């Protein structure tokens with residue numbers, strides 16, 4: 001996606017107030033001065049433009065390059081919205097009348113069946129990833145371990161070193177090549193994209209089957225290739241793609257259509273299933289079905305839907321169960337069912353905490369928030385650097401290979417120079433390597449670096465006191481902080497949960513050692529517990545998720561007693577982090593310019609009215625519209641929704657500020673018009689009555705979600721004079737809003753109902769403007785040097 005984004009940012013700006021639709025009653029200068037003056041007392045200013053854009057000096061025929069210079073962004077025009085508003089036109093009414101109770105029951109049963117399938121398939125995919133990672137990592141580490149043990153005495157350590165680097169670079173190259181050239185949208189964890197999708201933004205290719213394949217292979221190669229990443233985050237994306245695929249009963253990538261579940265082929269139903277898939281992904285990743293449900297609700301839900309929540313829970317439970325059955329069988333205790341997730345934190349020695357520890361936990365929360373904010377800030381600058389200089393496909397591949405090599409080199413250097421020898425203990429070590437240590441001892445530096453990040457987290461949680469010297473932990477923490485920061489944003493599927501936990505587990509353990517040194521007689525000090533709290537604090541400081549993350553961690557710990565300290569730590573980490581910057585997912589969403597709508601309207605925006613937010617003039621169609629005019633507007637404009645009006649003459653000059661665009665009657669979508677044009681539903685057509693009477697909802701659903709572009713529809717010059725009667729097809733019950741309504745009111749309407757367009761009308765029900773998601777997402781509150789200001793982002797052309 002980053003590549004596509006880059007090309008997108010080269011396009012000229014749409015909302016550069018000079019060429020964008022005019023505000024209804026005031027010039028932009030007037031508007032800004034009025035707002036700034038009216039808000040000075042509240043020490044709250046509104047800034048006209050948020051992005052300084054300049055064109056680079058280029059040859060005359062070259063495309064102008066837009067560079068983002070500041071720390072704020074352009075809102076990308078290429079993201080469209082999902083449409084949750086049901087079009088209640090005549091065809092829909094007719095269709096609903098024919099439906100009988102039996103059909104409703106069948107549809108409900110199909111929903112449950114699909115959710116069940118989503119859970120099972122997500123569990124199976126998680127198992128596949130897990131098995132592949134385990135097998136390939138074991139083969140790699142076994143092979144290198146042999147060499148290290150042989151060479152430590154013979155002083156030929158360069159050989160295993162080169163093999164290690166070679167393995168990592170080659171494996172990571174496979175994953176990144178696939179991602180860069182086949183499905184760039186599969187890069188990263190996919191959580192920000194799924195957040196956007198659930199929020200109502202259509203992210204291109206995000207739920208395609210091709211993306212799932214690249215995601216699965218890519219994440220296996222990223223983890224096996226030694227990158228500091230986890231496979232858990234990508235499971236959320238994978239679950240979502242599985243959900244979208246199963247619920248639609250077809251795949252455009254592989255061009256097959258099972259012709260089932262046709263009634264679920266619309267944005268509303270698809271999003272419901274995708275939220276089930278995301279929940280099933282979390283459930284599979286952490287064995288946290290409740291955390292999964294909460295994740296979907298926290299990230300996506302507009303309002304609480306009891307029936308949907310119940311189905312999402314069903315999918316999550318089935319996902320965990322499927323994974324549990326297979327993993328328990330593989331672990332040799334088939335009937336125990338004791339391996340619920342890809343990753344669980346294992347059993348802790350201590351199952352409780354003392355009241356005197358709470359202040360320490362608070363301090364750890366603050367450290368986590370602060371370190372998380374630093375992590376995000378560094379990653380932000382790195383991302384901006386990547387956007388400018390590392391945007392060509394081959395540079396992305398080279399960067400990923402470089403990071404893979406660098407990770408191995410850093411590990412090796414630390415192992416070589418900081419040999420921390422510990423006596424061999426009872427508890428099993430994944431890869432105990434003697435290295436330069438005397439007989440009967442192993443190098444704990446080697447073992448800490450010589451494992452997958454997931455195993456690293458578990459060892460930090462559970463290894464007994466004294467396994468690692470403080471200096472080893474400090475080096476490990478610093479090295480992984482830097483590497484993880486560089487790794488997040490590479491063009492390869494990878495999760496951030498495990499690196500976050502790993503860094504926090506390392507400094508948390510250090511913190512525990514320090515507390516133990518301060519209170520040598522205390523029985524309550526347990527380094528594993530501090531490691532867990534540090535892990536939670538660090539992850540919370542980076543991602544800033546609250547309720548779902550608390551529940552995920554509690555479920556993964558399997559101990560509800562830790563619920564309170566984990567919650568407190570996550571809250572503190574979020575508060576401290578939020579004082580400095582945004583969570584990493586939100587930061588990346590804003591960098592990409594996605595028009596996402598937050599939970600609440602921007603603060604102190606109630607003095608902004610619909611007239612200032614809306615676009616004006618509006619492209620409208622008359623109830624009986626000429627085919628030629630429809631074709632011209634669809635070709636020349638990118639809009640997806642058009643008010644349908646009466647008493648409007650498009651040929652008349654409309655210039656003054658009081659202009660209206662006829663009396664409002666309904667709203668028609670571009671997708672509907674395309675189908676009507678393709679099927680030649682013209683009044684002059686001799687078979688017109690027959691065509692209209694036989695048209696069904698399926699005619700529109702079959703083309704969903706990829707409707708034919710207007711350029712591919714042939715309309716003869718003769719047909720241009722024909723007429724389409726939009727009364728039958730428009731949505732007469734669409735939402736409108738008065739021109740006096742405030743921004744928060746419009747925002748809530750959009751957020752709660754998942755709307756795509758709202759038509760602004762005056763008291764006489766005449767159309768005077770239109771508002772879309774982008775018009776609302778443009779308003780962004782930002783903090784700079786302690787001052788709060790309202791920015792209006794510009795919208796780039798699609």
Ligand code: ATP
Pocket residue numbers: 021077079080081082614615616617618619620638639640641642643756757770771772773774775
């Ligand atoms: P979306 O992209 O969210 O699916 P859309 O393509 O209809 O919906 P946007 O791309 O969000 O609309 O619109 C970009 C800008 O064009 C916004 O400022 C919006 O107000 C304006 N706009 C949308 N529809 C119309 C219209 N019919 N006439 C005039 N301006 C419009």
